[in-house]
Amino acid sequence: MGYNLTAEMFSEWAIGLVIIAVRIYARFSVDRRNFHWDDLCLLLGTIFWTLLVVFLYMCTSVYSSNIGLNETTAAEVPDDKVPDLRQGSIYAFLAWLSYIFMAWAFKGVLVFLYNRLTVGLSQHRLALGVGIACVCTFLTSLLFDLLICRPINRNWQVKPYAGNNCTIRPLNYIVIEVLSITTDLAIMCVPIPLIIVAKIPKSQKWILCGLFSSGVFVMVAAALRAYYSVKDINTLSTALGWASRQALVSAIIVCAPGVKPLFSRFSWFASYGSSGGYGKRDKTQTTTLYNPKSGRDITVISTYDPHPYELSSMGWRRKGRALSGTSQQQIMDFASPTQHGPSLDLERNMGIVITTDVAVAHESLNGVTRGPNSH
Numbered sequence: 001m002g003y004n005l006t007a008e009m010f011s012e013w014a015i016g017l018v019i020i021a022v023r024i025y026a027r028f029s030v031d032r033r034n035f036h037w038d039d040l041c042l043l044l045g046t047i048f049w050t051l052l053v054v055f056l057y058m059c060t061s062v063y064s065s066n067i068g069l070n071e072t073t074a075a076e077v078p079d080d081k082v083p084d085l086r087q088g089s090i091y092a093f094l095a096w097l098s099y100i101f102m103a104w105a106f107k108g109v110l111v112f113l114y115n116r117l118t119v120g121l122s123q124h125r126l127a128l129g130v131g132i133a134c135v136c137t138f139l140t141s142l143l144f145d146l147l148i149c150r151p152i153n154r155n156w157q158v159k160p161y162a163g164n165n166c167t168i169r170p171l172n173y174i175v176i177e178v179l180s181i182t183t184d185l186a187i188m189c190v191p192i193p194l195i196i197v198a199k200i201p202k203s204q205k206w207i208l209c210g211l212f213s214s215g216v217f218v219m220v221a222a223a224l225r226a227y228y229s230v231k232d233i234n235t236l237s238t239a240l241g242w243a244s245r246q247a248l249v250s251a252i253i254v255c256a257p258g259v260k261p262l263f264s265r266f267s268w269f270a271s272y273g274s275s276g277g278y279g280k281r282d283k284t285q286t287t288t289l290y291n292p293k294s295g296r297d298i299t300v301i302s303t304y305d306p307h308p309y310e311l312s313s314m315g316w317r318r319k320g321r322a323l324s325g326t327s328q329q330q331i332m333d334f335a336s337p338t339q340h341g342p343s344l345d346l347e348r349n350m351g352i353v354i355t356t357d358v359a360v361a362h363e364s365l366n367g368v369t370r371g372p373n374s375h
Helices: 005-030 037-062 071-075 079-117 123-147 152-156 170-188 191-197 202-212 215-231 233-263 342-348
Strands: 284-291 296-303 358-363 369-374
Touching: 005 037, 005 233, 037 079, 037 233, 079 123, 079 152, 079 170, 079 191, 079 233, 123 170, 170 215, 191 202, 202 233, 215 233
Parallel strands: none
Antiparallel strands: 284 296, 296 358, 358 369
């Protein structure tokens, strides 16, 4: 049985929809109130991927197109076949537009995500620069595709032959794919340095580096698609197959960070809000702080509620209500116990409380522990 392009495109598209649905479930199970720009880009990418699959199906299985014709064969096309070829060529033209919108919409998911993750960090400027570069490469690719064959109706012209730039578009595969690969490389440069210097176990570093470096597979798929398309028009089905694989890999990569909360319950994938680490059983962490003014130590015992959240440990600063499940601390200072009793002193000398659910044990100078008191 020969290669079936239609079966591959629709099966990979269906798998991609399942992955995107899981990402959406994980995303809104964490934060149901806010709809971010990366969510919008994911929605747009899904829509244009669906259109791409439909248009490729229409121009390969339902209709024919002017792709593969030359001056001689175009002149020999019967007049009754011209409408069929013209209709298929229109779908081929729309497929190129859908591909560009889909590819850059998926890139936008990571661009907006990294922009949020790096707020307040030195990498934020790099994230903004990458976002601007992504917009520029998108507009360049779109304009190149629209302007390489003018007037635009020549893209679906059958007789006389309109030329290679209006049919197989070899320059599209070179220019657009080079811009796409360059943009993917720039996007990968944002999170990797942060992961390398992060105070997390090496096993998690390898996992995260592999996760955020997986854009290499998209670049490989894009390069193979361009190679097979330019090499020989007879391998067009192979080239279209690589386009479908590129879309699937892109969907997996952009959804992977959002799916992470579903695996946070497993210790190997879990990440917590403090680099100090938590106990495996009770998810608690003990930190000793020294107050130079009073000359006393303060022991902070923070408790973590293992509820999944989306990459908050890497610096995603939220406005308003904190994400559930994040481990946070209290800023407190306590004077030495007086004759009024320790409980009264604790209430009077409590400092600024950032969050709650933290147990504090006070160590006095004579080494006697007063507490713990929960706040």
